[in-house]
Amino acid sequence: MWNLLHPRKLGHLTSAFFAQHLQYRLEILFWLLSHAWPFFWMALWSQAAAGGSLAHPPTDYVRYFFFAWLAGVFNVTWSGYLLSYAVRSGDLSFLLLRPFPPFFDFLTEHLGTNLVQLPLAALVAAAVLVLLPETRALPPLLPFLALLVLYFAFEYVFGWLLGSLAFWFEKSENFYEFYAALRVYFGGMALPLIAMPVGVRKLLLWTPLPYYAYAPGALAAGWPLDLGRAALVLVLWTGFVGLLAGVLWRAGLRRYGAVGG
Amino acid sequence: MRYWRVLFRNLATWLSAEMAYREDFLAAVLTALITTAGRVFALWGMFTAGVDFGGWRFEEALLVVGAAVVLMGAFAGLVEPNLSAFSRRVFQGTLDFVFLKPLDTQFLIMFERVSLWGLPDLVAGTWLIVAAAQRLGLSLAAVLALLGGLGCAALLFYLLAFGAALVAVRSMYVSNLLHFLAAFLQAAQYPATAYGRGFRWIFTFFVPVYWMTQVPVEVVLGRVSGALFLALGFWLALALAASRLALRLAMRSYTSASS
Numbered sequence: 001m002w003n004l005l006h007p008r009k010l011g012h013l014t015s016a017f018f019a020q021h022l023q024y025r026l027e028i029l030f031w032l033l034s035h036a037w038p039f040f041w042m043a044l045w046s047q048a049a050a051g052g053s054l055a056h057p058p059t060d061y062v063r064y065f066f067f068a069w070l071a072g073v074f075n076v077t078w079s080g081y082l083l084s085y086a087v088r089s090g091d092l093s094f095l096l097l098r099p100f101p102p103f104f105d106f107l108t109e110h111l112g113t114n115l116v117q118l119p120l121a122a123l124v125a126a127a128v129l130v131l132l133p134e135t136r137a138l139p140p141l142l143p144f145l146a147l148l149v150l151y152f153a154f155e156y157v158f159g160w161l162l163g164s165l166a167f168w169f170e171k172s173e174n175f176y177e178f179y180a181a182l183r184v185y186f187g188g189m190a191l192p193l194i195a196m197p198v199g200v201r202k203l204l205l206w207t208p209l210p211y212y213a214y215a216p217g218a219l220a221a222g223w224p225l226d227l228g229r230a231a232l233v234l235v236l237w238t239g240f241v242g243l244l245a246g247v248l249w250r251a252g253l254r255r256y257g258a259v260g261g
Numbered sequence: 262m263r264y265w266r267v268l269f270r271n272l273a274t275w276l277s278a279e280m281a282y283r284e285d286f287l288a289a290v291l292t293a294l295i296t297t298a299g300r301v302f303a304l305w306g307m308f309t310a311g312v313d314f315g316g317w318r319f320e321e322a323l324l325v326v327g328a329a330v331v332l333m334g335a336f337a338g339l340v341e342p343n344l345s346a347f348s349r350r351v352f353q354g355t356l357d358f359v360f361l362k363p364l365d366t367q368f369l370i371m372f373e374r375v376s377l378w379g380l381p382d383l384v385a386g387t388w389l390i391v392a393a394a395q396r397l398g399l400s401l402a403a404v405l406a407l408l409g410g411l412g413c414a415a416l417l418f419y420l421l422a423f424g425a426a427l428v429a430v431r432s433m434y435v436s437n438l439l440h441f442l443a444a445f446l447q448a449a450q451y452p453a454t455a456y457g458r459g460f461r462w463i464f465t466f467f468v469p470v471y472w473m474t475q476v477p478v479e480v481v482l483g484r485v486s487g488a489l490f491l492a493l494g495f496w497l498a499l500a501l502a503a504s505r506l507a508l509r510l511a512m513r514s515y516t517s518a519s520s
Contacts, residue, residue: 024434027434027436027437030438030441031437031440033444034438034441034443034444035444036444037447037448040456040460043456043460044312044451044455044456047313047455047457048310048311048312048455051313053311053312053313054311055311170281171282171284172284174285174289174292174378175288177288177289178288178291178295181292181295181296181299182295184299185295185296185300185302185303186299190299190300191302191303191307195307195309195310
């Protein structure tokens with residue numbers, strides 16, 4: 001069973017992707033900075049909280065947006081993009097020749113990129129920790145990491161589902177963009193769930209969206225969060241979406257004509 | 262005249278190329294809809310939570326959101342595709358072909374292609390502006406003036422991004438650098454009064470997005486004098502001159518594919 005997962009081959013692939021992305025480290029630093037707009041929201045909300053018109057003190061918002069940003073660096077995926085592109089360009093053919101499914105291929109690419117991001121994100125985080133002393137309270141580490149991994153798993157599998165649509169539509173990158181938009185506005189990055197109407201918040205907590213940014217942020221800010229439900233929701237959704245993705249992937253492969261077909 | 266014809270042909274070619282993926286384009290339209298809804302929802306959430314916008318009313322702030330969305334549309338439709346193609350040309354050494362053409366190099370770089378993905382945001386932003394203007398009782402002339410001002414602002418942003426993209430001659434890839442600049446448009450969708458002093462300084466001088474979204478809106482609302490439109494024009498002329506100079510300087514380091 002262990003051998004079926006090809007640990008050595010996948011290990012080599014991970015380090016190859018690590019090396020490949022390391023070449024573009026400056027580029028990745030800019031990626032980090034270009035996704036740093038939660039810091040704008042942090043400035044906006046903590047400024048308002050300092051004026052005393054909000055329900056929570058400024059420190060809470062500073063922590064919330066910092067740790068939501070930090071989680072977002074590592075828990076987002078782009079498997080939908082990779083798969084859609086591979087189908088359209090025919091690159092998928094070469095991946096299919098390998099002794100393990102392309103599912104693991106892209107997974108190692110994600111791991112390699114995240115490994116390059118780790119020191120860069122640490123650099124940005126160190127700067128923030130120095131500049132904003134309020135952020136120096138760590139969230140409970142184990143739940144924080146568990147949330148990261150569980151959400152990552154959901155999004156990776158969901159990306160696979162969206163990417164598989166490319167077998168029918170030739171291109172499905174914008175379906176991923178659609179989800180990314182939902183994620184930003186209803187996942188707590190642009191607007192923390194505590195500022196939403198109660199009905200909307202309750203509904204959203206049964207979807208995977210708020211576990212992208214709101215849950216890690218709330219954990220850091222010390223706002224109430226039902227961790228058991230978080231795990232349950234994410235595991236159930238991942239299973240459901242994974243099943244669908246598997247069906248679509250198999251049906252899609254039968255349609256796949258490697259550009260020529 | 263010749264330039265207009267080339268511009269039109271370029272844009273038509275790229276539009277027809279991109280319409281090929283219909284379902285995906287539909288998804289892009291849905292994305293623009295959900296993003297617009299999300300933006301209005303976020304702004305509304307901020308107002309109900311008690312975020313202080315320094316005396317701005319909801320509809321007035323919505324005008325600023327609309328202005329930023331229009332600029333984001335220009336970014337996705339024109340700035341990003343052309344400047345990414347430019348960095349690819351530098352990377353592959355095919356910028357030589359651009360130099361060989363009998364038209365102005367900067368024009369060819371900046372208006373070679375257009376992406377359909379900018380269109381949904383342009384429509385959504387304009388719609389937000391019109392809807393907010395209607396509720397504020399603004400005249401049609403005011404809306405048109407605002408859109409005109411935003412056209413200038415979009416060009417200013419483009420020239421700024423163009424200058425930044427010239428580092429492609431050294432670093433090869435610019436896509437993330439461009440998105441870094443676009444992140445400031447995200448910030449500029451709210452009146453600068455909502456931010457602290459340091460951020461306001463950045464938005465006014467470092468990446469002057471304050472001039473691009475808030476100033477046109479405030480002129481139309483009659484809060485500041487229309488002379489600030491002249492300031493925008495001044496920035497534009499300055500950026501144009503600087504970008505032409507920068508292109509000349511950067512091309513000294515360009516070494517085509519062979520050397």
